[in-house]
Amino acid sequence: MESKNHHIVSALVENKSGVLARIAGLFARRGFNIYSLAVAPTNDPNLSRVTIVVDVEASLLSQVVNQLDKLINVVEIQELKPTDAVERELLLATVECSLSKRTEVIQIVTALGGEIVDVNLSGLTIEMSSSPDKLDALEELLSSYGIIKLQRTGRVALPRLTKESDTYTNQLKLA
């Protein structure tokens, strides 16, 4: 699932109709598969942040990023290295789970930091928000019980804050 060719593109775009189609079109044109995509308005309702994870070689990606940057509706765009970014993703999974296995499943979910959000006699729906690799681990564990339905949001990401010391150094440089 996690491939070393995964790259994160984070874009600040105008919150207007058709913008997503323009962005997706540039990936589709080159036959690049968008692995995951998350879009929502920011604190400024005129802008949305789009986080795209794409499975492609870095050199090819930078071409697409340059093209994306030329779109009138794209205000700002950057590639995020996983090491320089905080990433989160939300997973919902409905798992088949008889009463006898229930405690076991709940233990796994709680141990990994997930929650049970819905339940009936034959199954459970689990929610977990975490880094993508932890969700991968949870998914693998749950698969042995039988996943009936699963939805992940695709990751959202923001650049990591610079270290206080870096900020301090920068301020010194500026002064």
Add this chain to the structure above:
Amino acid sequence: MKLTGAQALIKSLEHQGVEVIFGLPGGAILPVYDPILDSSIRHILVRHEQGAGHMAEGYSMATRKPGVAMVTSGPGATNIVTPLLNAYMDSTPLVVITGQVATASIGTDAFQECDITGISMGITKHNWLIKDANEIPQVIAEAFHVATTGRPGPVLVDLPKDISNATMEFYTPEPVSLAGFKQQIEPDASAVSQAAELILRAKKPVLYVGGGVIKSNGSAALKILVEQTSIPVVTTLMARGAFPDSHELNLGMPGMHGTYSAVIALQQSDLIVALGARFDDRVTGKISAFAPHAKIIHADIDPAEIGKVRKPDVVLLGECRRSIEELTRALTEKTAEANKDYKLPLELSQWHNTIKEWKNKYPLSYDRDAKDVLKPQYVIEELSKRQGEDTILAAGVGQHQMWASQYWQFNKPNTWINSGGAGTMGFAVPAAIGAKVGRPDKTVWAIDGDGCFQMTAQEIVTASAEQIPVKIAILNNAYLGMVRQWQHMFYEERYSEVYLSPDLPDYVKWAEAMGAVAFRVDTAEEVIPTIEKANEIDDRPVVIDFRTDVTERVFPMVPAGASNDEILVSAEHADSVIQ
């Protein structure tokens, strides 16, 4: 002032200084055609919407102003898709206005409905679907701004019929400010300095001049740079005329059908200064083998072109003309520094001599002594000799285009109008008409192929009706010549679906039926007198049907996918290499 959306559109176009719209009305755009009757803007009624688009391109390429075309929804809109692609590939500023079905009907498969903003998304810089009549003045201002700013290109504005009919309060739009639309005009000073250092140290430099020099009005600046440095120049298909062919340092066109000296000079160069050029595959040949020893300075206004094909050593991101001017300034400054032994012009006599040898050994050539057949190159040479420097030449796509680019003498920018990136057959006739509309003071010739001519010839009716006296030379070899050439060379002379016939249609009768004066030329003796007759006609279109040699092929040629080192200089050379 209360106006309808339609009136607001026309008024907005007037505010943008639009002088002419090329178009064809229909249902969804009907409301906009009413206020045209009261407008100062000239409307040219075309016979097919593709013609409107190419005319707008020709107009723009001849005048350096944005071209404007207007068509209706559905098939009207799809018929102008080819010109949008063409303008996108060749960075020509176009504003295309399409009618759209009423907003309530969008998405219902209404009569003549078409998702033209969806279709044109990948071949426009931007497009707009107007959903409120109040947006019209602002969107039109934005459309012209986007089309003409930075790397130019086409935009499309889709206008639903109910919006044209709605009323609004007209206003003067705000100065355009688009958050996601940034341009860097001035090149970075330290990059300019690095570039100047590379130039001053180069032994075998070449200026690789592309269309960006013409778009940025950089010809005069380029001439200064060349004379300051004495660096040889190659002018790409999009840049013919950016630097005079009469100048001894101009090596002509590089690429697949470029001159031997231009192709090989690039190939053996130690420094390529790319000015508004994009390392197109038709120029580089096999990219991994392109100019293996050259360092690259890449000047371009479009950041997406930088490193797209070839990784540059120095990047001059900015307007091409400004980059050229800054290079000249930096070179002068560095040469003046006492502690350096830099010299201007550069000491390039060895490089100049090598190039001169190539030029002498492998000039452009064809069989000038050919009897019984009319050589297309001869027709072009004689045409070119009988023109002033200001004559504008348009071409279609194929063999005739390559010969035109090779044998016509271009000495001024904006005198060469052709379809480069898209390779759109049928471009010549409408593009020539558009150019003549924009520059009625200049003579406009089109050199066309018989295949191309048949695609868009009906626009000669437009030219006759609107009294646009363009001149069209058909190099009629009865074939889709370039395809035939490839079948000759790479498909063992198995000619598949390329024969067109020399006299079906009868081009003279056809041209006359469309209101043109027409001549037919079969022999070399008739060429000059007929050109002279055509040059004298200035009140209607002229068409000359030149019956040219079927077997003639375009050389030099770098076969597709081959390294530029494998250039074939002549038919004999090609036939000895390709068995």
